[in-house]
Amino acid sequence: xxxxxxxxxxxxxSFVGWQRQDTGPSIxxxxxxxxxxxxxxxxxxxxxxxxxxxxxxxGQVAHFDLVKPQPTESIRGALCFHLRPHxxxxxxxxxxxxxxxxxxxxxxxxYRYRILNRRSPAALDRGQVWHVPxxxxxxxxxxxxxxxxxxxxxxxxxxxxxxxxxxxxTLDMLSVRRDGEEIAIDVGARSFLHxxxxxxxxxxxxxxxxxxxxxxxxxxxxxxxxxxxxPTAPPVGLCLMEVRYGxxxxxxxxxxxxxxxx
Amino acid sequence: xxxxxxxxxxxxxSFVGWQRQDTGPSIxxxxxxxxxxxxxxxxxxxxxxxxxxxxxxxGQVAHFDLVKPQPTESIRGALCFHLRPHxxxxxxxxxxxxxxxxxxxxxxxxYRYRILNRRSPAALDRGQVWHVPxxxxxxxxxxxxxxxxxxxxxxxxxxxxxxxxxxxxTLDMLSVRRDGEEIAIDVGARSFLHxxxxxxxxxxxxxxxxxxxxxxxxxxxxxxxxxxxxPTAPPVGLCLMEVRYGxxxxxxxxxxxxxxxx
Numbered sequence: 001x002x003x004x005x006x007x008x009x010x011x012x013x014s015f016v017g018w019q020r021q022d023t024g025p026s027i028x029x030x031x032x033x034x035x036x037x038x039x040x041x042x043x044x045x046x047x048x049x050x051x052x053x054x055x056x057x058x059g060q061v062a063h064f065d066l067v068k069p070q071p072t073e074s075i076r077g078a079l080c081f082h083l084r085p086h087x088x089x090x091x092x093x094x095x096x097x098x099x100x101x102x103x104x105x106x107x108x109x110x111y112r113y114r115i116l117n118r119r120s121p122a123a124l125d126r127g128q129v130w131h132v133p134x135x136x137x138x139x140x141x142x143x144x145x146x147x148x149x150x151x152x153x154x155x156x157x158x159x160x161x162x163x164x165x166x167x168x169x170t171l172d173m174l175s176v177r178r179d180g181e182e183i184a185i186d187v188g189a190r191s192f193l194h195x196x197x198x199x200x201x202x203x204x205x206x207x208x209x210x211x212x213x214x215x216x217x218x219x220x221x222x223x224x225x226x227x228x229x230x231p232t233a234p235p236v237g238l239c240l241m242e243v244r245y246g247x248x249x250x251x252x253x254x255x256x257x258x259x260x261x262x
Numbered sequence: 263x264x265x266x267x268x269x270x271x272x273x274x275x276s277f278v279g280w281q282r283q284d285t286g287p288s289i290x291x292x293x294x295x296x297x298x299x300x301x302x303x304x305x306x307x308x309x310x311x312x313x314x315x316x317x318x319x320x321g322q323v324a325h326f327d328l329v330k331p332q333p334t335e336s337i338r339g340a341l342c343f344h345l346r347p348h349x350x351x352x353x354x355x356x357x358x359x360x361x362x363x364x365x366x367x368x369x370x371x372x373y374r375y376r377i378l379n380r381r382s383p384a385a386l387d388r389g390q391v392w393h394v395p396x397x398x399x400x401x402x403x404x405x406x407x408x409x410x411x412x413x414x415x416x417x418x419x420x421x422x423x424x425x426x427x428x429x430x431x432t433l434d435m436l437s438v439r440r441d442g443e444e445i446a447i448d449v450g451a452r453s454f455l456h457x458x459x460x461x462x463x464x465x466x467x468x469x470x471x472x473x474x475x476x477x478x479x480x481x482x483x484x485x486x487x488x489x490x491x492x493p494t495a496p497p498v499g500l501c502l503m504e505v506r507y508g509x510x511x512x513x514x515x516x517x518x519x520x521x522x523x524x
């Protein structure tokens with residue numbers, strides 16, 4: 001029973017999120033339906049990250065098993081074909097090791113959060129950026145972001161619904177860069193807490209507005225209290241860019257980072 | 263009677279093009295309706311470039327006159343408000359000189375053409391890229407593009423419907439760059455012939471496929487015959503990025519470049 005690894009790109013705007021739910025259409029259900037339409041097999045499609053409602057992906061990774069083997073190029077093509085009514089695409093498909101697990105084998109995840117920072121809303125990027133009409137100082141956001149990089153207790157930066165046993169995570173990268181009217185916030189870690197990226201962004205934009213200092217961010221981190229960090233930025237600007245597997249064996253990260261809850 | 267200069271960003275996918283037509287919704291008509299809704303004045307909104315059906319813009323420029331002066335920030339905000347049902351936004355509005363003309367005063371126009379070059383179609387960039395599933399060699403496209411830069415008779419590279427008196431134009435820039443799965447073609451000139459950018463792209467992709475050589479492009483240019491160049495690339499990948507005004511007085515360009523027909 002071969003295992004397949006696929007990458008998945010989607011516009012999350014019209015979905016209740018990655019995960020299958022009774023409340024509406026999910027990416028997972030659309031993929032499972034597409035696999036069924038192609039193979040006649042009812043499978044479980046396991047994603048690397050359970051993106052929330054409205055969150056996008058360019059590099060989501062998932063795996064599933066088939067009873068009857070199929071050429072990977074047929075899988076890629078057939079899934080794209082059956083997914084055509086949805087803004088979901090499968091850019092790549094390959095055979096995976098039997099013990100490969102899209103979620104638990106992942107060693108690095110990278111998200112990008114896009115802010116459109118101008119008076120007028122988006123036309124071409126509508127649905128893919130958070131529109132912040134007040135001028136943001138990206139340099140001070142970048143300086144404050146540096147405080148958050150590294151291994152910390154991120155309890156202030158997770159949803160009150162987050163079910164992770166530990167709130168200690170290691171942020172490998174958190175960069176803030178302005179390109180014209182757009183501010184891109186790139187975040188990389190082995191794994192994230194639920195809503196961690198969006199709360200990081202919601203906090204950093206307070207710094208960008210001049211309402212918070214770098215010191216306020218430090219204090220919010222130290223407080224280990226969700227009510228002390230900034231608001232949760234809206235899902236529309238968030239995109240799962242990349243999931244990596246198989247880091248070096250001398251990986252310094254800790255067991256608590258293994259499971260992702262973003 | 264003050265004249266106003268606005269920039270306009272739009273997703274051209276659902277329009278018959280910039281220009282008002284009986285056959286369907288146009289950007290121009292939407293803007294004129296928005297000006298009327300705000301001011302009660304029926305104006306003519308003159309654009310810098312008459313983009314075709316399906317072509318997008320991030321930096322279209324237009325002008326119009328009002329009998330009753332309005333603060334520019336009110337114009338920007340009110341136009342965005344009244345345009346909300348459409349994927350059209352006015353990022354900036356300013357007062358222009360009485361002799362400013364969005365089309366005839368323009369001294370530089372820059373377009374970007376985006377190709378998604380992978381097997382699977384686009385999900386997040388759907389409607390904004392041309393999907394070419396066959397591998398393209400961007401380096402050979404860039405080398406062939408160099409042949410076309412400068413002052414040439416571009417008769418091979420204009421629509422048979424092009425109404426420009428002369429087909430001599432000066433291409434200031436034509437670059438081809440790959441970034442992962444995407445190939446971006448940037449083109450800059452004082453003005454363009456009708457469909458010139460799309461025929462340039464349609465020709466260069468033949469080089470990228472390995473079907474044409476750089477020499478074939480040279481010969482197509484020399485032939486001054488539309489049937490000797492490549493096909494017209496679809497509008498979906500094309501975007502008017504920028505229009506500039508007021509170059510230096512020692513502008514070496516010629517009178518025939520003054521009017522844009524792309």
